[in-house]
Amino acid sequence: MKKVHVLVLKAFIKPFIVTFFIVMFVLLMLFLFKYIDDLIGKGFEWYVILELLWYASAAQISMAMPLAMLLSSIMTFGNLGESYELVAIKAAGISLRKAMMPLIILVGFISISSFFFSDYILPITNLKMGSLLYDVRNKKADFLIKDGIFNSSIPGYSIRAQNKSKDGTILYNLIIYQHGNISRGTNVLLAKEGVMYNSRDNNYMILKLKDGVRYEETTAGDRSYNPRQQYTRYYFKQTEQKFDMSTFQMKRTDQELFSSHSMMLNLKQLKYYTDSTTRMLDSIRGRIFNEIKSNYKLFNTYQASHNKPLQNGKSTIHYKQSFEEIIPTDKRLMAINNSLTDTRYIKEVLEMKSKSDKDFGSTIIRYIIEYQKKFTLAASCLLLFSIGAPLGAIIRKGGLGLPVVMAIIFFLIYHIISTVAEKSAKEGNIDPVLGIWMAIIVLTPLGIFLTYKAATDSALFDIESYKLAVTKFFSKLKAFFNKKASKNGGAK
Structure with a gap:
């Protein structure tokens, strides 16, 4: 049993490390292509570029880790299936679940580590990268004289x-x-x-x-x-x-100016900022009526003459049907002007408070999203491993061919669902907690299904099995129609 566990661990660790650094390199190249215009022609020292790439590489782990987990798990079990080592393990009486147990423990450890990374290290990395990137983008290009062209970059x-x-x-x-x-x-x-x-x-x-x-x-x-x-x-x-x-010259901005951004906070800070912002929002909503209630006027002066007692001894106030009958003629113009002034004031107050309410609400949503992201990184590693490992055991293909294609397809599905749901959550269309967990909720049944198929040795991607099933279906369908035709012929 121990030899099987060592075999599975060795088969997984090497592809995981290789694919992780390959994915990290690709993501860093995409980062450079995105900010290439802000880096070229500004005369940065080599250590500034290296520092920026170091922070960017740490920030890209949240995307590189799940993708490397998915790709390496498909490659590992694809290689084991292609070399018939999985068949030998099962022939020895060892189930796939028992053979994967140390690997599941390792993946669980990596997932827990990614959670602590996203809570303690990632906020600091985002803070340093955000402040450095802000200074890099705001630095002027180097002074450059071109032949025959006036240069006005130096003030004056x-x-x-x-x-x-x-x-x-x-x-x-x-x-x-x-x-x-x-x-x-x-x-x-x-x-x-x-x-x-x-x-x-x-x-x-x-x-x-x-x-x-x-x-x-x-x-x-x-x-x-x-x-x-x-x-x-x-x-x-x-x-x-x-x-x-x-x-x-590049001037470094004080990092404290960025420290309250949602991406620069850990769980404790996110909870604190969420609670304080919620209290501020509740306070703003509670003061709205107190600010505009003095602008609501009741015409009590002209109500006394319209009281009419009811049969049970109680009285009620009957209002005239028209506005003209309530207010005397000589005071109608003043009443209308006062009403228009009060209405404009109420409208301005409500518009201002509505904008503040929307801004505070968006801030709270961003805090909730970042709070949930601390947990989704660990959950995504477990989910994509639960998809990749049984998928590799089913397709039984190793190398960088079919496993890479399958990994890209499933990761794109996960990434698209996650991005669209997160955007909808930021816009307030869906609950932020549901939006962040949407991809995991949608793909979890797929992981359970693939795990079940791999445990039962299902030929999910075997074309011959599908051909055999289609042929069997058509043969049954042909036999049914022949039987029906024979009954009709006998009846005649």
Whole structure:
């Protein structure tokens, strides 16, 4: 028995590790393709890109783990079935359930570990990746001079070079326009050559200019013609121009600004934020009537004359049929204007409160969804293993051919159901708990069915068995019609 358990464990662990890293690599490539425009041309250091990929790889585990579990389980039992090792195990009197028991324990351990990962590590990873990705996307592209084209990326300057050296550090025939100077005049600098380099702290770019002239034209404070305006011209052999490049440096945002997002919270924090947001929502709903009740007016002044006693001694108030009969003529216009004012106020208050109610409700739904996601990762690993293991034992095909196709099909079904249901839950169309668990609820009967078929040695994907069943059905159908025809002939 122990040798069988070791055989099954060895057959599963290697494909699981290989498929996990393959899936992780594919997901990281998709992540890079998604944010490639935010990474190219900004001059990031290699460690910034590596840090971003590290956080992204940890965030992708929630998708890579179930897919690797499904694919590796299909490959494992497909290989065992193709090499007739499952047949040998069953011939030795060992049931499929007993042979899979250590593997079930291992998968259960992985599922529990994924739960703790999603509760303790994943929120921190999402926080660090979210803040870093925000800084990466908001960083300006590197300052780049193109031949013959003005560059206005540096605030207050427009720079053009007719051509440059191959390494881009020496610029020729420079024109520099300076805008927004205090004197509101024109400042133009021309130079035959300029050597470009950065300061030690990389906050400034320095241009060492040679053989040039600077033109400055100042006015008295307005842009109208002034005969007393000054015009100055400086010739120089060599000078330096310093440009502030601090806007091109990546500045790290405080991570506390993102810490209240639903993806950055663990179970305890999610429960706390859900309860506090729910209390705030209840408080807003409770204050609505108190804010608008003073705008509801009852015309008690004109009701006393319409009281009519009933036969049992009690009295009731009978209201006139028309609005004109209740309010005197000289006060109707004022009453209408006051009513319109009160109605507009009530409408504005209700619209404002409705928007706040919707925002708080959406926030609560996001917290509930993230709370349930902590559990669905572990449940999805167990579910996809319960689908993949019996499916591999049924199809009895190993390698990366049919198992990969079957794994992709079932994972796409799981992913589509999960995505559509989660989107519907976020929009408030269905209950958020039901939306998150929808894929697992739908596919659990399939896993039970496949497990039963694998335990009973059902030839679920055997084409010959289906051909035999169809042939048997048509033969029975033909015999039925022949019998019916013979009875009709005998009756005649």
